Amino acid sequence: MGATDILLMGVIIGGALYLLYRSVWKKKGHCSGCCSEICEMNKKYSSRC
Amino acid sequence: MSTMTEERLQGSSRAALRAEKKAITVGVAGNPNSGKSTIINAIAGTRLHVGNWPGVTVEKKSAIFEYGGRKIRIVDLPGTYSLSPYTQEEIIARDYLIHEKPDVILNVVDATNLERNLYLTVQVMELGIPTVVALNIYDEAEKRGHTINRRVMEDMLGVKVIPTVATKKIGLDDLLKSLLEVAENPSAHCPKHLNYGDDIESAAKMLETQIGLTPLAEKYPPRWLAFKLMEGDSQVSGEIKPDDSGLSVSKAVGHLKTAHDSDIESIMADARYAQAFGLTREVLQKTESGNIELTERIDRIVLNRVLGIPIFLAAMWFVFKLTFDVSKPFADWMSAMTAGPFKGWAEAILGLIRAPGWTVSLVTDGVMAGVGSVLVFVPVIFAMMFFITFLEGSGYMARAAFVMDRAMHTIGLHGKSFIPMLLGFGCNVPAIYATRTLENPKDKALTALLVPLMSCGARLPVYVVFIGAFFSAHAGTVLWSLYVMGIVLAIIVGICFKKTLFKGEAPMFIMELPPYRRPSFKSLMIHTWEKGKHFLIKAGTYILAVSILIWFLLNLPWGVENKKDSYLGKVGQIIAPVLEPIGFGNWEAASSLISGVIAKEIVVGTMGEIYVAKPEDEKKNPSTFSEDLKEVGTSFVHAAEDSAANVFSTVGISSLSSKEDEKRAGLKAVIQKTYTPLSAYAFVAFVLLYMPCVVVAIAMRQEFGTWKWFGIAFVYQMTLAWGVAFLIYHGGKLLGIGG
Ligand SMILES: Nc1nc2c(ncn2[C@@H]2O[C@H](COP(=O)(O)OP(=O)(O)OP(=O)(O)O)[C@@H](O)[C@H]2O)c(=O)[nH]1
Ligand SMILES: [Mg+2]
Numbered sequence: 001m002g003a004t005d006i007l008l009m010g011v012i013i014g015g016a017l018y019l020l021y022r023s024v025w026k027k028k029g030h031c032s033g034c035c036s037e038i039c040e041m042n043k044k045y046s047s048r049c
Numbered sequence: 050m051s052t053m054t055e056e057r058l059q060g061s062s063r064a065a066l067r068a069e070k071k072a073i074t075v076g077v078a079g080n081p082n083s084g085k086s087t088i089i090n091a092i093a094g095t096r097l098h099v100g101n102w103p104g105v106t107v108e109k110k111s112a113i114f115e116y117g118g119r120k121i122r123i124v125d126l127p128g129t130y131s132l133s134p135y136t137q138e139e140i141i142a143r144d145y146l147i148h149e150k151p152d153v154i155l156n157v158v159d160a161t162n163l164e165r166n167l168y169l170t171v172q173v174m175e176l177g178i179p180t181v182v183a184l185n186i187y188d189e190a191e192k193r194g195h196t197i198n199r200r201v202m203e204d205m206l207g208v209k210v211i212p213t214v215a216t217k218k219i220g221l222d223d224l225l226k227s228l229l230e231v232a233e234n235p236s237a238h239c240p241k242h243l244n245y246g247d248d249i250e251s252a253a254k255m256l257e258t259q260i261g262l263t264p265l266a267e268k269y270p271p272r273w274l275a276f277k278l279m280e281g282d283s284q285v286s287g288e289i290k291p292d293d294s295g296l297s298v299s300k301a302v303g304h305l306k307t308a309h310d311s312d313i314e315s316i317m318a319d320a321r322y323a324q325a326f327g328l329t330r331e332v333l334q335k336t337e338s339g340n341i342e343l344t345e346r347i348d349r350i351v352l353n354r355v356l357g358i359p360i361f362l363a364a365m366w367f368v369f370k371l372t373f374d375v376s377k378p379f380a381d382w383m384s385a386m387t388a389g390p391f392k393g394w395a396e397a398i399l400g401l402i403r404a405p406g407w408t409v410s411l412v413t414d415g416v417m418a419g420v421g422s423v424l425v426f427v428p429v430i431f432a433m434m435f436f437i438t439f440l441e442g443s444g445y446m447a448r449a450a451f452v453m454d455r456a457m458h459t460i461g462l463h464g465k466s467f468i469p470m471l472l473g474f475g476c477n478v479p480a481i482y483a484t485r486t487l488e489n490p491k492d493k494a495l496t497a498l499l500v501p502l503m504s505c506g507a508r509l510p511v512y513v514v515f516i517g518a519f520f521s522a523h524a525g526t527v528l529w530s531l532y533v534m535g536i537v538l539a540i541i542v543g544i545c546f547k548k549t550l551f552k553g554e555a556p557m558f559i560m561e562l563p564p565y566r567r568p569s570f571k572s573l574m575i576h577t578w579e580k581g582k583h584f585l586i587k588a589g590t591y592i593l594a595v596s597i598l599i600w601f602l603l604n605l606p607w608g609v610e611n612k613k614d615s616y617l618g619k620v621g622q623i624i625a626p627v628l629e630p631i632g633f634g635n636w637e638a639a640s641s642l643i644s645g646v647i648a649k650e651i652v653v654g655t656m657g658e659i660y661v662a663k664p665e666d667e668k669k670n671p672s673t674f675s676e677d678l679k680e681v682g683t684s685f686v687h688a689a690e691d692s693a694a695n696v697f698s699t700v701g702i703s704s705l706s707s708k709e710d711e712k713r714a715g716l717k718a719v720i721q722k723t724y725t726p727l728s729a730y731a732f733v734a735f736v737l738l739y740m741p742c743v744v745v746a747i748a749m750r751q752e753f754g755t756w757k758w759f760g761i762a763f764v765y766q767m768t769l770a771w772g773v774a775f776l777i778y779h780g781g782k783l784l785g786i787g788g
Contacts, residue, residue, distance in 0.1 A: 009601070012597060
């Protein structure tokens with residue numbers, strides 16, 4: 001196992017921890033599926049009538 | 050979070066708006082279940098949650114779209130019956146209308162329930178903000194033989210009235226045109242002052258004059274503020290302290306009090322009801338349609354005092370059986386694919402880029418085994434979400450709450466609390482937020498404490514693995530038993546809490562039962578997707594992250610031979626003795642349960658990594674890419690055939706997938722070796738109960754502003770989980786079953 005391996009592992013573990021922090025904690029419990037934040041849409045209303 | 054988004058939005062769009070014109074802000078207010086969210090979805094292309102029961106929307110949400118060259122920012126609000134400050138959603142809706150002052154209020158009225166809806170309209174008029182009324186659900190009103198004279202209504206209210214059918218996008222163009230017109234020329238569309246009678250009006254006039262002399266006139270609509278002060282509205286009085294502002298409220302209402310011999314709040318309510326009643330009488334014409342409506346006929350059976358609960362339980366059983374039968378072939382297909390071709394491809398790609406050897410193991414034995422074991426159950430989760438969406442869309446949701454009302458009263462709650470609990474079957478997180486519809490803070494806290502006992506979609510993968518291994522002949526029934534166990538335990542725990550933490554009587558249960566509606570296929574698909582999407586995102590985020598971390602924990606210290614000696618193994622061994630008395634005292638179970646704290650489906654992911662098949666076990670013939678691809682395709686077609694056949698057959702899942710079983714022996718085989726049916730059932734019961742996942746913990750903290758309720762939930766759930774698993778394991782042994 002060389003230094004690059006150890007470095008790579010460090011990066012992967014760090015990345016995983018960050019991903020966990022971001023997805024679990026930063027969203028403060030608002031799960032993405034329930035659209036709890038503001039749903040910003042930028043669409044033109046296309047009339048269908 | 051939301052305020053941040055809003056600020057950013059306001060900041061970024063400000064420049065853009067100066068170039069065009071200011072965006073028009075439309076606040077959408079109306080009774081619950083009048084179709085507000087449906088209207089916004091139809092005009093702005095959003096996918097806001099809709100359902101055929103009152104109380105779906107509990108937060109304010111906004112969308113921006115363009116119409117007629119203007120930007121319109123439309124804000125969905127929770128439905129309310131009045132603008133009083135009693136429930137949290139009422140406060141959210143009211144605070145928005147008063148403090149953020151939208152340019153136009155879109156008041157959505159359920160045309161089939163005109164009088165009740167107009168009671169809110171009358172209050173909206175008090176705000177003096179330009180308003181447009183949408184007479185929604187006009188199709189059903191017409192079907193019932195109701196006609197509403199919109200011209201008369203426009204005259205009486207002084208605002209535009211547009212009939213709409215949001216589900217069919219009828220009338221929405223007119224509605225948008227009116228909104229623009231009103232925004233361009235607001236002063237011409239201010240609501241009329243409805244006359245509440247001389248006594249009220251003169252008292253209000255007096256206060257309004259006083260308010261006009263204070264800075265309050267810029268902050269609040271004066272007429273509305275006068276009414277609220279007269280009523281003694283607790284929130285308003287708290288905010289502005291009338292005595293400090295030099296307003297003599299008691300003097301203003303003095304005459305009113307002596308003349309009517311009743312409290313002002315009821316006098317005002319009567320005056321508003323009188324307006325709503327009068328308006329309805331003027332504009333609504335009913336031609337009797339003699340036949341009994343379908344809704345009534347179904348309700349006679351479904352809401353029957355004796356049959357109600359059995360029917361609810363039977364419906365649940367049916368749903369679980371179908372969920373299992375429909376999704377199992379697809380789950381088996383995904384499982385075979387992740388263990389076969391997909392794994393081979395990953396190995397090939399990593400070999401091609403000459404990645405270090407250990408990364409191949411990380412990807413195949415870590416990520417693919419971990420995430421793969423969970424992804425396999427995505428079809429099951431989607432099937433479940435489909436049924437929940439159907440339940441919500443059809444109108445049965447509100448009936449289930451009604452039927453459970455009596456049972457809920459034994460724990461000091463009313464049937465309304467059952468709705469957040471039912472929503473918890475999808476995901477406990479939105480269920481925690483749904484407790485907002487409960488008026489009493491005590492009810493809210495108790496309901497939130499019981500929600501985690503409702504078995505969410507994330508627990509399904511665990512059940513399916515264990516049920517598939519031991520009880521596949523009765524899969525639907527065993528699955529059903531777990532959900533029912535959750536409900537029954539919620540009632541028992543509720544009784545205990547009522548005797549200790551939450552003393553007091555349950556308030557009256559008032560919940561409207563909407564008519565049954567057939568949800569459109571498209572909306573079923575959209576909302577199933579919106580719910581299920583969350584589990585896919587989870588697989589790509591936390592489950593991915595945890596799978597990687599677990600792989601390292603299983604392989605550190607570096608070069609560890611036996612997984613038992615890895616860090617994860619060591620931690621598992623410390624916990625295992627605690628689980629010994631309940632039937633699964635092995636380190637594998639212990640460490641899976643620890644990882645499952647992040648999200649319960651990770652229990653299966655971690656087991657997938659721990660029990661990953663050793664390379665020498667697999668004797669696979671190398672296959673070419675095109676062969677693989679062909680297998681992926683043909684086996685999927687077989688899965689689809691099996692699934693369709695299952696829907697129609699009553700034989701269930703036992704007849705199929707024996708072929709797959711041999712091929713992928715993997716996790717299931719190891720579990721069959723490690724557990725007995727009894728300890729397996731104890732294990733799944735433990736997973737059902739043992740604690741809310743981290744995200745639910747954070748949601749509880751968010752909603753209540755304290756960790757207290759999560760702390761209580763954690764302690765009682767751990768105790769309960771251990772106790773129930775102990776009873777199952779030892780009780781079963783005593784009875785000599787499944788040992
Ligand atoms: N027939 C008919 N049904 C409609 C119409 N508009 C909405 N619905 C149905 O009415 C139900 C309620 O719609 P929602 O949009 O969730 O109502 P809401 O006003 O947002 O309700 P809350 O969020 O609970 O306040 C859904 O089942 C819709 O499909 C309509 O114009 N005609
Ligand atoms: Mg809504």
